[in-house]
């Protein structure tokens with residue numbers, strides 16, 4: 001399907017840069033964190049916990065920005081600052097120009113109606129049906145009964161639950177509960193949707209359905225989504241941009257495609273390695289040695305970020321350099337709509353061959369990394 | 375009239391038992407309602423006023439907690455006697471069924487408050503969080519989330535309170551409150567009529583069973599957490 005690459009130096013083409021959804025890069029930020037810090041007083045002592053430090057982050061309007069981090073990294077704290085469930089210790093958090101940290105309780109309550117939120121454990125009221133759960137934010141906002149009905153039904157339709165309107169949460173599956181959660185979050189027609197680990201309690205297939213629904217509401221309603229997760233697969237599936245948070249600081253941020261193609265921080269790399277296709281098969285990983293030795297092969301990871309097919313590159317490297325390139329694992333994926341491939345190969349482990357192969361690959365503007373020797 | 379005792383008791387005694395049952399039901403119903411009217415807001419407040427909670431007022435929470443504990447640790451019979459001046463002030467008299475309602479209510483309110491507090495604390499904090507994220511005010515959270523979600527547990531709590539009141543009401547004979555307990559003591563114990571004592575105990579058992587069964591039934595109806 002793609003023309004094979006020619007390996008002669010004068011003909012080497014630069015792979016086209018990853019398509020970055022240019023409109024979005026230019027979009028104005030709707031959520032802004034400006035030098036935000038959050039310090040908690042630890043219970044029963046004078047010790048303090050710095051949950052967030054020096055957070056500066058923009059979420060462009062209409063984008064889905066994913067924040068990924070380990071447990072305790074400060075993800076929930078970060079997202080709760082946006083709707084004022086937590087107050088920043090210093091710095092500013094603004095939503096559509098409104099300084100959330102400066103609002104009093106009453107103004108904050110009004111502002112929260114333009115910020116929807118969904119939760120890991122759905123947080124549906126057990127004694128309200130699907131319909132009545134979606135109606136709750138409208139009741140709270142004082143919307144008249146008749147109008148509530150007119151607004152809830154299309155929302156149930158949107159999330160595909162019209163037939164479950166009179167079911168109680170206990171009668172719904174996890175995925176259906178989260179759909180109710182999403183409909184409820186959208187009821188007050190927010191501009192921003194916050195998602196705190198909304199798929200973490202769901203199986204992979206249901207996760208994909210919920211993520212697809214988030215994509216749909218993002219594009220159909222031009223809703224900005226800030227989601228947090230501890231799974232790279234979630235980022236890969238929906239996020240236009242990703243921020244990696246570690247120890248209360250953002251250690252890396254950028255377009256998802258760029259971060260996947262060239263992760264800068266160790267934490268990012270370790271999250272990426274948890275994705276299938278990004279890491280070595282376990283039996284190989286076990287045998288992998290850090291240093292070369294007589295008779296060992298080198299294991300390389302080659303990342304393809306262009307639209308070029310991978311096999312011709314490898315076969316040409318193999319033919320021109322007269323080395324055996326053994327494909328251990330190859331995966332071609334799509335991230336933010338652009339193809340993205342990771343190939344793990346082994347080549348003879350002597351220094352000359354390894355550097356020749358790495359050099360040849362890099363001349364194609366693909367990246368090659370030596371993972372170790374077996 | 376149909377003989378409820380199947381001929382085991384003289385008709386006069388049967389009448390006494392019927393009267394006493396009515397008095398007991400009257401005292402339990404009125405003090406239960408009044409106790410709930412006082413205990414419900416108190417319980418809601420206790421459940422929502424610790425540090426960082428909806429109506430955070432740690433000092434008031436602490437003080438009220440102490441008062442409630444003090445009221446609850448006073449043996450009922452002592453409470454009855456100790457508050458006689460208050461009873462006279464409220465009921466105009468310190469003896470009789472109406473007067474007995476005062477100590478019953480005073481005993482029930484803190485008990486109900488603690489039960490309601492426990493029921494409300496059982497509500498998942500995630501729901502409160504979700505409601506706050508929707509822009510709900512603290513009062514809306516109480517009215518739309520905490521009370522409705524706790525309703526099955528509150529029903530069971532009030533059932534327990536009613537059963538306890540049935541027991542307490544047996545002690546208000548001390549202030550001439552009448553009722554089944556009083557009848558049992560006066561006839562069954564003081565006049566050596568064990569059959570009256572037995573009849574009183576049977577009626578009380580039936581009442582407790584009835585109240586508990588009804589409470590369980592309503593609570594189950596209200597609870598939507600299980601599929602069935």
Ligand SMILES: Nc1ncnc2c1ncn2[C@@H]1O[C@H](COP(=O)(O)OP(=O)(O)OP(=O)(O)O)[C@@H](O)[C@H]1O
Pocket residue numbers: 040041042043049050051069070071072073074075076077078230
């Ligand atoms: N209310 C609080 N009081 C004190 N410390 C807190 C409070 N909330 C969070 N923390 C601390 O702040 C840090 C960040 O917590 P946070 O809940 O934001 O992490 P997280 O990234 O969401 O983790 P997880 O993935 O486990 O949900 C943790 O060290 C946590 O113990």
Ligand SMILES: [Mg+2]
Pocket residue numbers: 075076077
């Ligand atoms: Mg969290």
